[in-house]
Amino acid sequence: MTRPHYAFWPARLPHAITTPATSLWFNVAVNAWRYPDKAALVFMGRETSYRQLHDEAERLAAQLAAWGVGKGDRVLLYMQNCPQWVVAHFAILRTNAVVVPVNPMNRAQELRHYIEDSEARVAITTADLAGEMAKASDALPADQRLTHLLASQYTDAFDPQALEAGDMPAAWQDWLCTQHPLPALQGGQAHAWADALAFSGAAPAHDAGPDDLAVLPYTSGTTGLPKGCMHPHRSLMHNAVASSLWGTGSSDGVALCVVPMFHITGMVSVMHATLYSGSTLVLMPRWDRELAGRLISRHKVTAWTNIPTMIIDLMASPNFSQFDLSSLRSIGGGGAAMPQAVAQRLQDQYGLRYAEGYGLTETAAPSHSNPPDRPKQQCLGIPFMSTDARVVDPETLKEVAQGEQGEIVVCGPEVFDGYWKHPEATAAAFFEMDGKRFFRTGDLGRVDEEGYFFITDRLKRMINASGFKVWPAEVEALMFKHPAVQEACVISASDDYRGETVKAVVVLRADHKGKVSEEDLVAWCREHMAVYKVPRQIHFADALPKSGSGKVMWRTLQEAQNQGQL
Incomplete structure (x- = not known):
């Protein structure tokens, strides 16, 4: 494979590294x-x-x-x-x-x-x-x-009596x-x-x-x-x-x-x-934007990995001009795309280039990262150190041409060994290409002429809410435990702040119709699942669309949501 991204590789770093042969x-x-x-x-x-x-x-x-x-x-x-x-x-x-x-x-x-x-x-x-x-x-x-x-x-x-003013937000007391x-x-x-x-x-x-x-x-x-x-x-x-x-x-x-x-x-x-x-x-x-600003200023923070919503929130603080960000040398993150206007403001006003990265739990965080000296905005970056990443046809698993959409796959020392007690899932997640073992990320993307990767869609059904990954099947499984829920299908809805948020399309059991409200169901979800998984929106339906084999057609509901029809 060609590696055009090496032309933009940080000059101070090797392409691959030798790591200590010890435990952490x-x-x-x-x-x-x-x-x-x-x-x-x-x-x-x-x-x-x-x-x-x-x-x-x-x-x-x-x-x-x-x-x-x-x-x-x-x-x-x-x-x-x-x-x-x-x-x-x-x-x-x-x-x-x-x-x-x-x-x-x-x-x-x-x-x-x-x-x-x-x-x-x-x-x-x-x-x-x-x-x-x-x-x-x-x-x-x-x-x-x-x-x-x-x-x-x-x-x-810590000693609560020794706290100085500003060490702890009042809401945390x-x-x-x-x-x-x-x-x-x-x-x-x-x-x-x-x-x-x-x-x-x-x-x-x-x-x-x-x-x-x-x-x-x-x-x-x-x-x-x-x-x-x-x-x-x-x-x-x-x-x-x-x-x-x-x-x-x-x-x-x-x-x-x-x-x-x-x-x-x-x-x-x-x-x-x-x-x-x-x-x-x-x-x-x-997260607390005022405390974050004070800590960066007081301790002369040099590196800050975050999610874009934190930057947006910090910059919206009425006290932002009082914070000293001059010590920062490295700033970036992932989980969601950084809005172009915010990244540009960081660069224009503070000389900070926000370097986005990409990775999964399976790849020990970054499999891709933007070069700190030459990042591209709203871009996953280039394959990380010691890493080979490609874009392949998800059906044939053959590498596609530069610029074409396909599934992002990764081979590198950061890739996990497999899924615990799930050998079949492990086998399905890997394949051989050019004598190497590649991990299938389930994300669709493309590579530009300079070797930078961009995400375009997901093969996997996942909702990204402020960087928190919400898997609909897990939320649905928990919702089915509610006595009023006959069927549930979880999809994503757009959100100005979170990017995406969780929406549930629910069919109530006949004997509960009119007795359970959207608010009741949201309150129940808050008691039984992590708050970031809780559906922010509930839509009651008489039935869910199903395929000839009886599977819920979640894509149909997602498309209806995207077109404002749900």
């Missing part, structure tokens, strides 16, 4: 020796040094081992961005075990699948979410339940500072974070290597429940190192982490890349 744990262990007193993490005004991060992870690893966590065991990690997330993540890796990151917006009904499918027996969370995890575990058969639930108060990581009691756990034990870190035993020998399973993030698809993506240490290590190099990372860098670390982008491109390079990670548990 060593990235923290090495930097604890190199930069023991340097701030690894900053959260709510408190710094955590590299030595402290290392030592806390060691102690927690010892406690996990005492609870029976061993090599290859899966441990659920269910919390918002905070220092405890990072400590727990590396503690799990330190025990040679596997991190199962879970979206903290998920509710008990959704959490049951993660416990059951991953066969995890230990979960680590924050006290405000612990009850939801316990509820999920209690609903499972006795032999599938959690045996240990570790819960941290957010205040384990109750959320972050309220002390929540530990829940009861049927057939198991709940533990406090401070008690676990006080454990005095020794951690087991660390012998995990590049090919051992490190992280099992879940992704949904067009059918069925979410599937675990098997990422060994080597796939995450590659993108951690590559992301650091691509974004000019160094031990003197400062990264703002507000994209969630349970998501592959926040975990790999931000957290792992930052800690690999010995930089400082400034953590935000949720």
Whole structure:
């Protein structure tokens, strides 16, 4: 294949890299020796040094081992961005075990699948979410339940009395500072974070290597429940190192982490890349534009990976002119296209070129990224370091000509090993071409004459709401649990702010018609699924269009929605 994008490759970087032949744990262990007193993490005004991060992870690893966590065991990690997330993540890796990151917006009904499918027996969370995890575990058969639930108060990581003005948005006061009691756990034990870190035993020998399973993030698809993506240490290590190099990372860098670390982008491109390079990670548990502006200004943030809606919101702040963005050297993200006018304003007024990227859970975040020195707007970028990406005919799997639409496929060291306990889905996701194993992304795109990739459509049925990926089949499966819902089909609707939002076309059971409103159904959904999955719009129909084989014709409904007929 031709590689015209090499003409625009950053001159300072090689096309491919050699990554450390170690586990991810060593990235923290090495930097604890190199930069023991340097701030690894900053959260709510408190710094955590590299030595402290290392030592806390060691102690927690010892406690996990005492609870029976061993090599290859899966441990659920269910919390918002905070220092405890990072400590727990590396503690799990330190025990040679596997991190199962879970979206903290998920509710008990959704959490049951993660416990059951991953066969995890230990979960680590924050006290405000612990009850939801316990509820999920209690609903499972006795032999599938959690045996240990570790819960941290957010205040384990900072002192509310030591906060300076502006350190915490007023709306977060109750959320972050309220002390929540530990829940009861049927057939198991709940533990406090401070008690676990006080454990005095020794951690087991660390012998995990590049090919051992490190992280099992879940992704949904067009059918069925979410599937675990098997990422060994080597796939995450590659993108951690590559992301650091691509974004000019160094031990003197400062990264703002507000994209969630349970998501592959926040975990790999931000957290792992930052800690690999010995930089400082400034953590935000949720988005708040005023706090983000203050943190960038105060800590002289040099790198910020985000989603475009964050930039739009920050620039709309009445205080925007008071924020100092001059320290930023690398800014970009993905999940949704950056509006051209906003990207142009960033470049014209602040000299910042917003570099969009593209990737999936299966590719450990970026498989493509725009060169920081020559990005194109509303473009996926060029194949990432060490990566071969093509556009093929989705039927024949033959490469199409430059400029023609086809399916984007990827081959590279960042690609996952396969789907957990789903060999058939794994086999369907890969194919051989030119002696290489390519992953089928399910996204349609094209390549321009300079080798830059552009997305044009999706083969997979997925809704992108402010960067959160919503899989209709999963929302439909949850909605069917409502006693009034006979049938449901989830489609996307346009949204000025989110880009896309979730809409459900619902057929009510005969005995519930006139008794259940759109508002009632939305309220029920908020109780049973993550808020970003909740349909913002409900349309009641007498019937759903079906094919001759009885399948719901969702494309017909989507087209009607797009034409304003629904």
